[in-house]
Amino acid sequence: MRPDEAYEAALDCFVRRVLEDESAAEFRSAMRDLVRLVLPLSVCHSISQLVLKCLMPGLPDIYQGGESWLLTVTDPDNRQPVDFAGRADALRRLSAKAPSTSSGSISPDVALAPDFKLDVTAKLLRFRRDHRSMMSRGDYGRLRTKGPRASSVVAFERTERQCHLVVAVPRLVERTAGKSGWPAGSAFGEDTAVRLPSRISNWTHILSGEMVTGYRAWAPLSEIAQGWPWVVLYGRE
Numbered sequence: 001m002r003p004d005e006a007y008e009a010a011l012d013c014f015v016r017r018v019l020e021d022e023s024a025a026e027f028r029s030a031m032r033d034l035v036r037l038v039l040p041l042s043v044c045h046s047i048s049q050l051v052l053k054c055l056m057p058g059l060p061d062i063y064q065g066g067e068s069w070l071l072t073v074t075d076p077d078n079r080q081p082v083d084f085a086g087r088a089d090a091l092r093r094l095s096a097k098a099p100s101t102s103s104g105s106i107s108p109d110v111a112l113a114p115d116f117k118l119d120v121t122a123k124l125l126r127f128r129r130d131h132r133s134m135m136s137r138g139d140y141g142r143l144r145t146k147g148p149r150a151s152s153v154v155a156f157e158r159t160e161r162q163c164h165l166v167v168a169v170p171r172l173v174e175r176t177a178g179k180s181g182w183p184a185g186s187a188f189g190e191d192t193a194v195r196l197p198s199r200i201s202n203w204t205h206i207l208s209g210e211m212v213t214g215y216r217a218w219a220p221l222s223e224i225a226q227g228w229p230w231v232v233l234y235g236r237e
Contacts, residue, residue: 040108040182041173044229047111047120048169051230052154054124055167057140068118087118094119105227108182120207127165127206127234134160143168146218147192152183153221155194155231162237166203168194168221169230184222184229193218194231203233 018024053060065082068090072080094115110116128135138160145153145168155168170183182188196203196219203212203224210226212233225231 039112043108043111044170044173044183047117047230048154048171050117050120051124051167051169051232054121054128055135055158055165055232056156060125060128062121067121068114069112069116090115090118091122094122106184106229123207124232131160131163131165131234134158134163134165138163144195145192145221146195147221148190149188149192149221153192153194157197159197164197164200164235164237166194166196166233166235167231168225182229184225184227188222188229190222192221194221194224195219196224196233197235199237200235203235206232206234 018027053062065080065087067087135158138158141157141159143155143157143166145155152170152173153168154171155166157167158165170188173183173188195217196215198216201213201216203215204210205212205224205226205228207230208226208228212224212226215224221231224233
C-alpha cells in the first residue's frame, strides 16, 4: 500500500469538523432527522433478511461478529476483532431468560437493543439444528398472500411429513406503510393475509414463543404475527 498522508490528514480534519464544529450543527441536525426516519425500517428489513437467510433452502452464511448489530460504515467490517467472550456471555444471559420475556409486541427500540439480533439469530439456528431433516430435505414452496400489503411480504412454507414451517416477513416497506413507521400490527397489515396450511390449527411463533391458534386457510398477518413484524410459525398435523 502507498498511503497518501496528506489526503488522509485532510479527510480526518473534514470528518472531525463535520462532527464537532459549530458551523456544521445544521448538517448534524439534518442527519439525525434522516437517521430517525430510516432506522426503524432498516432494522425491520435487516431482521427480515436474517430470517430468510436462516430458513430458506441453503446454508446461512454469518460473518463472525455479525450475530449482533454491526453499526459500522461497511457491513460487515471484518477488519475488527470479534468479542467472542462478550457474545458468549450474552448468549448465556439470553438462555437464562424465561420464555415469557421474549413475548409481546416488538418496537423499533426493542429491536435495536444490543442483544435482540443475537437472540433472533440463536433461535433461528436452534430451530435449524432441531429440524435438520426439514431444513436439508424438506419441501419448499411459495405461500399466497392477499390484501393491500401483499406485495410487501415474502411468504413461504417448509414441510416434511407432518411438520410445517410458515414464514412471512416484510420487504421493501416504504416509510408511510404504518402510522408509526413500523411494519407491525393493524396499522401496517390492514387486511393483508397469508394462506396457512388448513390441516393445522395450532402453531408456535418461533421468535416470540407464543401460541397462534384458531386460524385455518387465510389468516390476517396483523394477528398471527403477535405484534412482531416477522411471522415464523411451526406446527404439526
